Amino acid sequence: MTSNDAAARAEDIAQAVPFLRRYARALTGSQETGDTFAAATLEAILAADPAEAPTESPRVTLFRTFHAVWSTAGAPVGEADGTLSARAQDHMAKLTPNSREALLLHAIEAFSFAEVGQILSTSEAEAAEYVDIARREMEQAIRGKVMIIEDEAIIAMDIAAIVEGTGHAVTGIARTRTEAVELAARERPDLILADIQLADNSSGIDAVNDILAQFENLPVIFITAFPERFLTGNRPEPAFLITKPFTEDQVRSAVSQAMFFSSTDTLAA
Template sequence: MPSDATPDLSTVIGANLPYLRRYARALTGSQSTGDAFAAATLEAILEDQSIFQTTNNAKVALFHAFHLVWASAGAPLGEADNRLSQKAQDHMAHLTPNTREALLLHAIEGFTHEEIGAIMQIDTNEASELVHIAQREMADAVAGRIMIIEDEAIIAMDISAIVKEMGHSITGIARTRTEAVALASREKPDLILADIQLADNSSGIDAVNDIMAQFDDVPVIFITAFPERLLTGQKHEPAFLITKPYHEDQVRSAVSQAMFFASTETLIA
């Protein structure tokens, strides 16, 4: 921030930047494109900080600034770099306009319908309806086999119940890196939900990368109490990252999107 920016504003932007990047990454389907728009947002704020005077909620103002930049550019997607990316973008073309943004803001970033209205400059009722439309369209689009990598039995059972209720099947639950690789070898999943810290102190990230060595087209959602380990600003960040403790809507949203958009980005250790 420039020297005339208040320390409080700089601190708030710094604290929320990883989450803005997460939103931009999922919204565009591309880490590089998402980061480019996040950077453009910061540049716009450097030139004009007045947007932060319109609300007492600095996080809402930051995301509103991003939305203005994103919308003014025509809400573009990242360039498709493989067959699955192109398939995901083809699916995206059939969604009702503005629903994806509203759903991400609500279910992944935790904004209320009122805050979404402020970010997108629409009324609260319209924001609520956009979220519901997105949930219906994505949940109805695909069903598949989901693998869970989670060492806490209660959490694993809860996630399993949510996923089954959505119409998906569970290939199994793995508690360690070794179990995860063996499970994936027996039956290839259509989606992986993974914690990053497992029972034997092994890494869910390593487990996912081992599985990716076998199958390079499986989307992954990380569910973790340590999001800072993944939102580092480096390459190969996950498209979908849910922070513990999570809400059921967050899991539903991420699963629907990952299946619908066939996201394949994961981490390289």
């Protein structure tokens, strides 16, 4: 590998790091734990012999190395910080091994089944089967009420249809910060799915923080066209972040994950 090739590969890996952090956070349930293993992953890549660079894509290399590091450490999750977190971790322990990882990699990080197989050291067919198993197990485990904060009517309707299609109920759709707070007060949701920028130029982040001031233990999923702006490591980050334009698989997976894991972390205003 030439020096130019090595530099280009390093740049590709660097660009994928925010998305590895998102994945590690969702997988471990803890920003601190996820970041610890993301950092250890980068150290392992830097320590590798550049002359033996793998032929796979840099992004696959990054995630495959993460899994090697994480698995070697015993695949730990973050320490439970309350009743909800402890219950969620108990749920996680009952999932078929590799199924949750495969679902996140495919539905959230958009890896193909073949790439998921490379990352998890399994076959393409087994990776696809893991995803199906995870969907069935997680969607059957928890049903709840979902509140949608989204100012674009068509997008909001699409999200509502996907959420209801997975067996959850939609409490309503809010277009502004004020509407969101009022809707949550009328009917407490079990999950909030929120856009960042709202109709009146108010912030979905502020709306969520207002709601969490009333109801602390609510999982939250944010939707944004610019996820890299929020995956910086400089402030508290969302456990679940969907990138626009999103797919049905991404919404289904994130909703199931957030409900299942009962994440209560959100972005600071």
